[in-house]
Amino acid sequence: MQKKPTYEKLEQRIQELEREAVRQKKAEEALRKNKKMLAEVAAKNEELDSFVYRVSHDLKSPIVTIDGFVGALREDFGDVLLEDGHKYLRYISDAVRKMELLINDLLDLSRIKRVTRKKTGFSFARLVKDVLKALQPQIKARGIVVNIQENLPVVYGERRRLGRVxxxxxxxxxxYIGKENPSPRIDVGVExxxxxxxxxxxxxxxGIEKxxxxxxxxxxxxxxxxxKQxxxxxxxxxxxxxxxxxxxxGKIWLIxxxxxxxxxxxxxxxxxx
Ligand SMILES: Nc1ncnc2c1ncn2[C@@H]1O[C@H](COP(=O)(O)OP(=O)(O)OP(=O)(O)O)[C@@H](O)[C@H]1O
Ligand SMILES: [Mg+2]
Incomplete structure (x- = not known):
């Protein structure tokens, strides 16, 4: 009488263990698939990065050519060009400038993961102040009050790139401070x-919608x-x-x-x- 329930229990336990083993196998299989997919995505990302790098790099030289010939046109034929001609040259120059900015951004973007620069420890406050110096004209033009928190810490990293951040x-x-903002204000700090x-x-x-x-x-x-801004x-x-x-x-997010x-x-x- 005593043996039966124990045997049944044992049987039950074996079945549970078998089910658990099946679950575990399925989970392992899913994990393996996920890992494979992640590796594939990483490889594709890398491929895309090097594609972006190659294309943007190759686009640089025709841009230099266009820019050069616009300059030559101005210099050699400037006096025979009508006003409209000069206007068109300005449009070309503006477009070339924009393309140059875009290409440089794309080149930088594709370089970040591939190239690591030297990391140092430096004052975050100093970095913010250096960056702000170059932005003074826009800040003044919009009448923005900028407040930098005191006692910002020393940070460790690639200074030039963190300057870019x-x-x-x-x-x-x-x-994006808003054209109609009555008291535009920017705060930089750490918490x-x-x-x-x-x-x-x-x-x-x-602001931005969630x-x-x-x-x-x-x-x-x-x-x-x-x-619009x-x-x-x-x-x-x-x-x-x-x-x-x-x-x-690190991580970045916003509210x-x-x-x-x-x-x-x-x-x-x-x-x-
Ligand atoms: N401080 C902000 N306030 C409101 N909207 C913002 C702010 N920062 C970013 N955005 C929104 O996020 C978008 C993407 O910003 P991002 O800096 O990548 O591009 P951008 O400023 O439009 O162009 P650029 O490549 O020259 O920086 C912006 O176009 C804007 O819509
Ligand atoms: Mg921007």
Whole structure:
């Protein structure tokens, strides 16, 4: 009498274990498939990066040629060209300039993951101040008050690239501060979140809808609200910012509300031991 339930229990347990083994096998199989897919995506990404690099690199030389001949036309035939002729040359020059900016952005973008520059420790406050110096004309023209928090820490990373991060975030904050903003303001600082240093660039500009939070980090994505504020822009800026931050082992995200403003947050890794 005593043996039967024990035997049944044993049988039950064996069946459970068998089911568990099947589940585990399925999970392992799914994991293997996921890993394979990830590897494929990574390889495709790499392929795309080197394609972008090659194409943008090769586009540089025809652009130099166009630019050179526009200059030659102006110099050698400037006095026989009518006013319209000069106007057309200006249009060509402007278009060439835009193309150059775009190509350089694409080249930078494709380089970030492939090329690592020297990492150093440096003052974040100094970096922000250096970047702001070059942006003074736009800041003044829009009457923006910029507030940099005191006692910003020393950070560790590729200084020039982190300068690019700060530059792109500040340029966006200025560009999208809103034409009708009565008291335009930008804040740069650092705060503690879950025991981690989080840097931020905050503006009280036009803001972004929640549904667009991911979209704006994708390449060539510009929101309609932004196009009304600034015609200039290719939509590569934040893609570069995200890549640089991730290349440094950090994360970037934002909180924002239309008409209230945006705060872009990012983390950086401390110096590796
Ligand atoms: N601070 C901000 N406030 C409101 N919208 C913003 C802000 N920063 C970015 N955006 C939105 O995100 C889009 C993508 O930004 P991103 O910097 O990548 O491109 P861009 O500024 O349009 O062009 P560029 O490549 O010259 O930087 C912008 O076009 C704009 O719609
Ligand atoms: Mg930008």
């Amino acid at each position: 700060v530059d792109n975030l500040l340029t966006n904050a200025i560009k 503690e979140q879950d025991g981690q240093k989080v840097f931020f660039v905050r503006d009280n500009g036009i 549904r667009d939070f991911d979209k704006i980090f994708q390449v060539f994505q510009r929101l309609p609200s932004a196009k 600034a015609r200039e822009g290719t939509g590569v800026g934040l893609t570069i910012v995200k890549r640089i931050i991730e290349h440094h082992g 924002s509300e239309p008409k209230k403003g945006s705060t872009f947050y990012f983390t950086l890794k401390d110096k590796e031991a």
